[in-house]
Amino acid sequence: MSHSPQPVISATGLYTPSESISNDELVAAFNAYVALYNRENADAIAAGELSELTESSVEFIEKASGIGSRFVVDKDGILDPAHMAPRLPMRSNDELSVLAEIGVAAARDALARAGRDAADVDAVLCAASNMQRAYPAMAIEIQNALGIDGFGFDMNVACSSATFGIQTAADYIRAGHAKSVLVVNPEICSGHLNWRDRDSHFIFGDVATAILVEDKDIAPAGHWDILGTKLKTVFSNNIRNNFGFLNRTHGTIDQAGPKTDKLFVQEGRKVFKEVVPMVAQMIVDQMAVLDLQGSDMRRLWLHQANTNMNRLIAHRVLGHEASEDESPTVLDTYGNTSSAGSIIAFHLHHDDMVAGDTGLICSFGAGYSAGTVFVRKT
Template identity: 80%
Template sequence: VLAEIGVAAARDALARAGRDAKDVDAVLVACSNLQRAYPAIAIEVQDALGIEGFGFDMNVACSSATFGIQTAADFIRAGNARSVLVVSPEICSGHLNWRDRDSHFIFGDVATAVLVEAADFAPAGHWDILGTQLKTRFSNNIRNNFGFLNRTAPESRDSADKLFVQEGRKVFKEVVPMVGDLITDHIARLGIAPADLRRLWLHQANAGMNRLIAQRVLGHEASEDESPTVLDTYANTSSAGSIIAFHLNSEDLKPGDTGIICSFGAGYSAGSVVIRKAA
């Protein structure tokens, strides 16, 4: 199932870029909830698309897509690939505790795909990656203990921790400043002023978190145009959320416009990708 929705998203991404599978060197499946340990879902996606090269899975919870984008960019910078597909199939409903009234309604299921390519190979109208920055800090406040070492039956009394569990207020209090500081530090390092940011495409976890993070970065409360929200339509789609926000709210930007794709979630993990619309 994970590979099937991933393949569908990948085909859409390839079509939008005018690319064929033979142009792609690698496939990264980056998502929160992997269907199995092995063979890698990425290799199944690679096989279904007919891509040569290599593929592997990676999991950094809700930051998986941005971590995948940096990994893809690093492969390209190192000369190990020219074109990399980063696929994020998120079946969040698979890890929900439907008896937990505080969390079961939060999530949605979806798949996204991003094609990361060398600048001299990318098609016209692409986005340049100006820089990436990642951060992790251990916390138990968002946790899922499911794995092959704990095979408790779902109906067992002690199985609740094998599903999604979070301390929402603690997450809010700790993640907002962490992400705000990450973005502020990142753009400063790149010589970009907050006023130069045309748009923030933030992880779609909580509207209140996004509002405060954007305010910390921009210095004022962001408008819907500056920091669009898609939560009301798609819910929290884990690592795919910021990519959906970008996909649906980027066509109106002009060459030279700069923005940030940013994710944050369990780990804690956070990833920032600063991009600029190419001519």
């Protein structure tokens, strides 16, 4: 009898930068920048030509997002009121890129947890919000650094990149094109955040995660069966990042770096109002397809962008206010890490689950994009 491949999650990996910025530190730096800006532009502000900037506060940040701190690859550059961006020296073409470096670290963690050698992996998908360059693909660089004989490519669906990557890897397993696929999510979100924007300067942090998706026949004990996946995209301008290779032809890059309209920008209230019902309905519909009820769901590992969004989505799915145990958060220490957020939540909050427990990894963000991965512990 021929074998019908069944994709499972064998393990996940996590790389966390050594430096962290608290809300207190971030607010102090931001308010120093505000004071500097208002002082240097006092005449224009008095003449009504420019608007005076408003200070931020810890209370504002925590009420708006639930974020308490964030890990970053370069703390000093971000907290410098005269710079307010990470300082990452250019590396030569013979050196491992920053994005690949943290991706390799997360991938090695996942491989070690699965007891898997890199030589056993057939493919690498680098699924993340922002790629360090157009080509060669970061996935191929990670593949080369790990010594994997196979193929790799980059994919970007913003904050849903990881779940889209998991379904893509699962499809390769089902089709027999691979038996072991690494989905790697290196996110240096501090590089595309406008740290001078009061409405969003607190949102993002840096991190890398990895997911090893394999054929059940070779997976280690204690793996996670993938019960089903569902992806959805709906075009929206409410979250944008316009930075790209064509920007140079429009004169939007100078010695000070990209203009602010080529950094992360969003209409937060519109996003909240439109994304929450869309994602909640998507989850409920997919649960019906899989014959699952809210009472069947042991845990929800939701995208880590906003505590209020997660609270409302979890309530719709479970039918009651979710406890921290049912819908854990990592926002308080990691901030929003784009595609890696739901994977961090899963990675850090699944060891207590037992065979038969069912959970959901869910992402949502720019695009709009949304992805669900229903899993069951074996």
